[in-house]
Amino acid sequence: MTTRYLADAVVTVDQADSIYRPGALDVEAGRVSWVGDPASAPPAPPDVVHLGGVVMPGxxxxxxxxxxxxxxxxxxxxxxxxxxxxxxxxxxxxxxxxxxxxxxxxxxxxxxxxxxxxxxxxxxxxxxxxxxxxxxxxxxxxxxxxxxxxxxxxxxxxxxxxxxxxxxxxxxxxxxxxxxxxxxxxxxxxxxxxxxxxxxxxxxxxxxxxxxxxxxxxxxxxxxxxxxxxxxxxxxxxxxxxxxxxxxxxxxxxxxxxxxxxxxxxxxxxxxxxxxxxxxxxxxxxxxxxxxxxxxxxxxxxxxxxxxxxxxxxxxxxxxxxxxxxxxxxxxxxxxxxxxxxxxxxxxxGLDAGCLEPGRPADFIRLDGDDPVFVPMLDDADLLAHLVWAASSRLVTDVWVAGRQLVRGGTTMPAESAEARRQVASRARRLRDASLA
Ligand SMILES: [Zn+2]
Structure with missing residues (x-):
């Protein structure tokens, strides 16, 4: 089954560094099946997700x-x-x-x-x-x-x-x-x-x-x-x-x-x-x-x-x-x-990830585009420059690996962070103390 994701911008990092504003990304069986301008996309599948924001490779x-x-x-x-x-x-x-x-x-x-x-x-x-x-x-x-x-x-x-x-x-x-x-x-x-x-x-x-x-x-x-x-x-x-x-x-x-x-x-x-x-x-x-x-x-x-x-x-x-x-x-x-x-x-x-083009793994992320660092956006070069020089990890809202969503609205799933923090805190103390004994 194909899912279509629609975003305000899709940055592909393909050979031509193609950027689509707006953009559509089709994902099927964990891989990208189509990417481009929504106006020229194949017929829409039943599952269409309106993401907004900026989509790019993980x-x-x-x-x-x-x-x-x-x-x-x-x-x-x-x-x-x-x-x-x-x-x-x-x-x-x-x-x-x-x-x-x-x-x-x-x-x-x-x-x-x-x-x-x-x-x-x-x-x-x-x-x-x-x-x-x-x-x-x-x-x-x-x-x-x-x-x-x-x-x-x-x-x-x-x-x-x-x-x-x-x-x-x-x-x-x-x-x-x-x-x-x-x-x-x-x-x-x-x-x-x-x-x-x-x-x-x-x-x-x-x-x-x-x-x-x-x-x-x-x-x-x-x-x-x-x-x-x-x-x-x-x-x-x-x-x-x-x-x-x-x-x-x-x-x-x-x-x-x-x-x-x-x-x-x-x-x-x-x-x-x-x-x-x-x-x-x-x-x-x-x-x-x-x-x-x-x-x-x-x-x-x-x-x-x-x-x-x-x-x-x-x-x-x-x-x-x-x-x-x-x-x-x-x-x-x-x-x-x-x-x-x-x-x-x-x-x-030696992997084929890191790029959104047909056949590649659907490893992609969404950034919140409604942020001061994305203003102004006069052309595609502005978007690239903002991503490298002005953006940061705090803008990442959603993450998919092989088409499976692992972060939603800024929260990782399954959300085990609190337990992991507790475990690491106490284990770190034990390792430190053992090294000094
Ligand atoms: Zn190292």
Whole structure:
């Protein structure tokens, strides 16, 4: 059965960046079946919904550790290496599947109510995480974390985590549905070469996406150089990891030669400007990446380094920083910024979401158009500019994933936010106390 949604404006982010004012969007079996000017639409189906407002693709978060809602704001002011070793990993060492379930459940509410319809997650306790994902109905690419958690016992070793990634892929990978499973080696500096070879082997067997932190800080680059004699991208190339689909989070400190390695192997980047800023890591060379044709999406990173899951902030900050550091207002265009947050992010994940055209997943959001930030609207360029430079997550009223409505009138469904807040509050305290004992 087809449902037709009518809106004051439909922003498609298709190849031509088509905008229809007013617009109609037909959805059938979880996918877009038609989009365009209502005056030229096919005969109306029985089910027509008058949404008004602005309809656009849901945002795509390409790099998250969303269950870190359990650690929100922890370790503020520390550099990355001390933040991980002194605060994050000691708490995560005591986390269970159930903790991660509640952390993810709360995070899904936050993501969805802010208009994020896809999230790529790198975390341990994947079973707990996916239970929350299935309940929330969000689209998810899970790359189960692989690293040694100091003090976590046999389940905290990279060998166990690789075997767990195989099991999660076997049990949950569903490319026709909402969940795909890859693998998430933490980084070159936190893993031995042997572990990275095992990861590459899993990717060869399953075809899953490899998500890894790369070149996040200057200090990391020094460590990798001392240990391997070259940069992290060069290590990954040498080990054959880049023969597979790779998403490199951060990628802040890349040389021209590193960028060439990315372009040669079609490595995609998850750009996390806010996390990189808060941890004092630096600003990634996004404009240089795009000019080389490298696929780039935007990421919130975890809520201990951001500290929210509001991708609208990345949407604004990415072009803002790119322009500021290059002193060039043309460094990253407005259309391009919106693309990074939607279709570009999906392409970085190997998904066909992030765009409203026939055949694509019906992952879309509605924004309240009756707001000062949408005035004036003299032409389509104004609408795009307002979305990137003036709008924010507070305008998101309704959200659909695969045609199923998950947020209605600003409220996520099922509304479990109060219970999730209670659970995360008490579990966060337990993890903090255990890490100090
Ligand atoms: Zn990260």
């Amino acid at each position: 945002l795509v978060n390409t790099h998250g550790h969303t269950p870190m809602t359990l650690l929100r704001s922890a370790g503020d002011g520390l550099p990355l290496d001390r933040w991980l070793r002194e605060v994050v990993w000691p708490r995560e060492a005591h986390a269970s599947d159930e903790d991660v379930y509640w952390g993810m459940r709360l995070g899904c509410d936050e993501l969805l109510s802010g208009g994020v319809t896809t999230t790529c997650e790198q975390y341990a306790h994947g079973r707990g995480l996916l239970e929350a994902v299935h309940e929330a109905g969000i689209r998810c690419v899970l790359t189960p974390a692989v690293f040694d958690i100091p003090g976590a016992g046999p389940e905290g070793t990279w060998q166990y985590m690789v075997s767990e990634a195989y099991a999660l892929h076997r049990d949950h990978n569903d490319p026709g549905g909402l969940v795909t499973v890859g693998i998430g080696p933490h980084s070159v500096y936190a893993l031995p070469a042997e572990a990275l070879l095992s990861v590459a082997e899993l990717a060869a067997t399953t075809g899953g996406l490899i998500q890894i932190h790369v070149a996040e800080t200057v200090q990391e680059g020094r460590l990798v150089k001392e240990a391997h004699g070259c940069s992290a991208p060069a290590v990954l190339e040498r080990l054959g990891v880049l023969e597979h689909a790779v998403l490199a989070a951060h990628s802040v400190w890349l040389s021209d030669a590193d960028l060439d390695i990315y372009a040669t192997h079609d490595v995609a980047v998850a750009h996390c400007p806010q996390s990189n800023g808060k941890l004092g890591s630096g600003v990634a060379r996004v404009a240089d990446m795009r000019s080389r044709g490298i696929r780039v999406g935007l990421g919130t990173d975890g809520p201990a380094s951001n500290d929210n899951l509001d991708l609208w902030e990345e949407l604004r900050l990415a072009p803002l920083l790119a322009r500021a550091v290059s002193a060039d207002p043309a460094a990253l265009g407005t259309k391009e910024a919106l693309r990074l947050a939607t279709r570009g992010g999906a392409e970085a994940l």
